[in-house]
Amino acid sequence: MEKKKKLMVVGIWDVKLMFESVIIIFVIMGSLATTAVYYVTSDREQQGDTGSSSRRNNDDNVGFDYGSLDGCDLFSGKWVHDNESYPLYKEHECPYIPGEFSCGQYGRTDFKYQQWRWQPHGCNLPRFNAKDVLERLRGKRVIFVGDSVNRNQWLSMVCMLQSVIPLGLKKMHKAANVSLFTFKAFEYNVSIDFYWAPLLVESNADHPSKHKRNDRVINIQTIEKHAKNWINADILVFNSYLWWGTPTLKILYGSIADSKRYNIVSNHVGYKMVLEKWSNWLTTYRKHKRTLSYFMSMTATHRRGVDWGMQGNENCLNETEPVMKDDFWESGSDSKMMKILESSLDELKARGVNVQLVNITQLTQYRKDAHPSIHRLFYSRLKAKQLSNPNGYADCTHWCLPGVPDTWNELLLVSILQTLK
Template sequence: MGITNPFKDQSLSLIKRLLPWTLYALLPIVLLRLYFYPLPFPPSPETELPHSTPTTIISQSSLSDSTLPSSPEKEKTYEPPCDYFDGKWIRDRRGPLYNGTTCGTIKEGQNCITHGRPDSSYLYWRWKPSQCNLPRFEPQTFLQLISNKHIAFVGDSMARNQLESLLCMLSTASTPNLVYRNGEDNKFRKWHFPSHNVSVSLYWSPFLVQGVEKSNSGPNHNKLYLDHVDERWARDMDQMDLIVLSIGHWFLHPAVYYEGGSVLGCHYCPGLNYTEIGFYDVLRKGLRTTLNSIIDRRVGKGYGIDVIVTTFSPAHFEGEWDKAGACPKTKPYRNGEKQLEGMDADMRKIEIEEVEDAKTKANNFGGIIRLEALDVTKLALLRPDGHPGPYMYPFPFANGHQERVQNDCVHWCLPGPIDTWNEIFLEMMKKWGQHPRTEE
């Protein structure tokens, strides 16, 4: 029988009594530690790691790649395309790049400054898209993007208006030479920028398809052949790298429409005994024929083409066209003050839809043809102050106020809001420049 150690028994008894209290004291400390410094857990397969977080799970097949720095392409985040349709006009103290006296290509009727328009506030606004920024036009960047190329503006007088705006902005960086002119009112012209070997042309074709325009000596209606593209411009298509199309306003005039060799119907043709079919479906047919003709003619050529359709630009007549104040406003509509509706919305909708349908068709041919809509309808709608109005003529009130004077509330002063069309045009070309089209 051994001797019992009284100190050992007392120690065991003390430990047994203190152990629970020790655990109770440590538990809050452990919980606080876990709260402020949680243990790291391996990511689940569904969790996307930040680019700066290295993964600790390396498969054998990806081992060699994991030791290399990631490429810039992999680190790029997706940027949705800018919606230029949605936005507002904001004040801009800088004003335009050019004025009416420094650019020699402006049609007199749109040269509001030299024709004596007394206010200038319409020059100090710029378009601000809601979800992105629209940079100021950079003429050198534009010229570099189209070096050694030929841009053709094809359509009605709005095509001319946009072309002259572009030429004026480009002229601040490089002087173009007029190398060709022809037709009444020089409706067919071509300029060349020697600095970048760039050609810019204008083709008058108010319907894009084949048409006979009304005249003072003939019938008071146009004739449109909806299944035949206008060869006055289409025959030069192989020489074009980029086509900017602009139509709309001429479809509002009285006309007789032909398709398949027979009369399809007419718009506002009393006394001709033809079916009245309006102009919406005709606009759709004409644009579809045009876009299909471009695709069909360039497929198989071995080189592509870019096509931009500038959407319908609303007019701003208030009352009769020959009243002195037919478009009297001197500042833009505020956001929400004017809604896009009625004919303006319908014309835009048709053009957007036809461009999207043509893009689907073009995608079947390997990406050598690119199409986009230059959507300017809403931003144009909000600028009733940007038209020449009575200043389509020089100093119309020099001899006092006149009650009746012809107004232009369709076209745009140069410089003026239409310069924004070409700022968006440049941004579209920048995007295309990042993703060159596929060539066969």
């Protein structure tokens, strides 16, 4: 009997050991699986994506009533310093910011430029909520079409949204043989794309990186070369302004390859011609009931410090505070171009096509402090003569990230989500 008892105890002990061993194996396998998921990533995400930027923006504002903003002029307001809510993300947390917008990485040590909130005069903007935005955009494709400032805004949008998407469920890639860049959020089936077309129609500036040309040449008849890549978008966000800065340009009769037959027109005439071609395409091909269309207005280029009281050839270099004077307007902004755009959008509306203007022009006028200036990657080696005169190569056209483009996207998203409510 004693022997039988011992055998029973041994048997129970063996079962217990086997059960504990199975549990340990499951724990080890679970840990390995978790580690594998953590390290699987489509690009550079493992270098800096901690997800901590959701700290202030993902529990607020769910279910915000966008109808409460009806009738409010979102584009008339002032900048208010707010270091509690801004920035919406940290530079090192977004692995997609390229060198030309990574001001902190390239030596900028003052970060107040990241901490300003746009405050409309008649209402309050909703607090940004990345998860809520992704949920509302679920299943949709957003395409930014335009120049490097629109690329600046696109990357801002990606940075604003990507922090709440788990590793392995997002990917950035460039399409082969097309000037199309795509950020995909697989969990929500959302695409946030950028298409390089700085003059909207075919031009000699169509290569996304090899495009330093003073001589502007456009083929007014061939918007389809670009536009065939936009047709299946749910939301289109256009811009086109900076590349129209030359006084004249060539309008071709033939192809870009055969550029001997052309007319020379002023930049204003050329801009109007291109917007007419763009409007005709939009009227014919856009899926009106499905596609929402927006046009971002021109942005300020703070190249002349005399505009805000500086001396000599000073520009945005070393500027750390916004201009606080109401209705400030810097001399580099061409108001005639703005009027041509507004007139084109009015004509489109009369034809039954609503393209909403997102008027970011005035709010950028104040932000002389928010450009990269010399704190960015320059793709060609700077010469000693340039280095001795930083004003001469300071970038006062683009914008640091995080920064002002995040506000453009907050305003754009209000317009989009008001429509999708």
